[in-house]
Amino acid sequence: MSDPATPNKATRLERLRRESGMSLYEVGAIVGKSHTTIARYESDPRAGIKQPTLQALARVYKTTPEFIETGQSPESNIAIPDTNYVELPFFTHTAYGTFAANCLDDLPEDYTTMWVLRREGRDYRNARVLEVRGNSMAPRYPHGCCVAVRPVQDGDWQYATGVHAISLRNQMFIIKRITSNQNGILQLSSDSNGEVMTIELGDINCMWKVGEKVYEPGED
Structure with missing residues (x-):
């Protein structure tokens, strides 16, 4: 039986994602599409979705392609992502100031989160996710991608090399390679x-x- 509260494919996709607790970025990262494409799927009932993508969305939302397309049961049985995922605080480039200002304190009360796929051998304690702004670190970290970052204790700054996100005392926030x-x-x-x-x-x-x-904009 179809649900009158979700009369078309777009509204069903939006509801499924919201019930899953996942963001546009997270869903896009899993199915290999940009967050803007996922948003278009949720706003345009006429948007064409190729079968591989439709099947991937069904797996993410634990439902069937048929339910997404038609609204016919079986209904999705939504749950939070399994133990292969970890929920991390997430900061877009517009929130760099908040992120940097609170780096020595607890997280702000209104921070958002992102579910990311756990990778073997990675430590996710105190990790954060940042959205990269600009292409200064492309091609490895292009504009719009999201990266996991981990704090470096001040006693270890003198040994740091490689790519780091750095909050400066003059209120600048940069992502650069320490050469x-x-x-x-x-x-x-x-x-x-x-x-x-x-x-x-x-x-x-x-x-x-x-x-x-943990996320890279896909080519649509």
């Missing part, structure tokens, strides 16, 4: 164009090691 770290001076570079900047350890407020991508 040199000697005698309290850090040389930072952008992967895309090799642009270099220099900071001192004393300029740093907080630092996070940038790790694996």
Whole structure:
């Protein structure tokens, strides 16, 4: 029997996602589509969804392609993602200021979260998810992707190398590659164009090691 509260495919997809507790980013990452495409599926009943994507969405929402297409039972049996997923605090690029301002304190009360697939050997304690803004760290970390970041204790800043998200005392927030770290001076570079900047350890407020991508915008 169909549900009059969800009269078309778009409204069913929106309801299924909301009941799952997952964001547009999370669903897109799992099925290999951008969050804007998932949003279009939820707003346009006429949007064409290819069968592989439809099947992937059905698996995510624990229902059938037939229910998504027609609204006919069996109904979805929604639950939070299984133990293969972990829920992490999530900050879009518009929330960088909030993220940086609270780096030495507890999380703000109104933070959002993202479910990400656990990867073997990764430590998710105190990890966060950040949305990357701009292409300065492309191609590895392109604009719009989301990355897991893990805090670096201040006693270890002098040893840090590789890509890090850094909150500076002058209220700047940057994601750069540490190419040199000697005698309290850090040389930072952008992967895309090799642009270099220099900071001192004393300029740093907080630092996070940038790790694996947990979401990357798909090609539609």
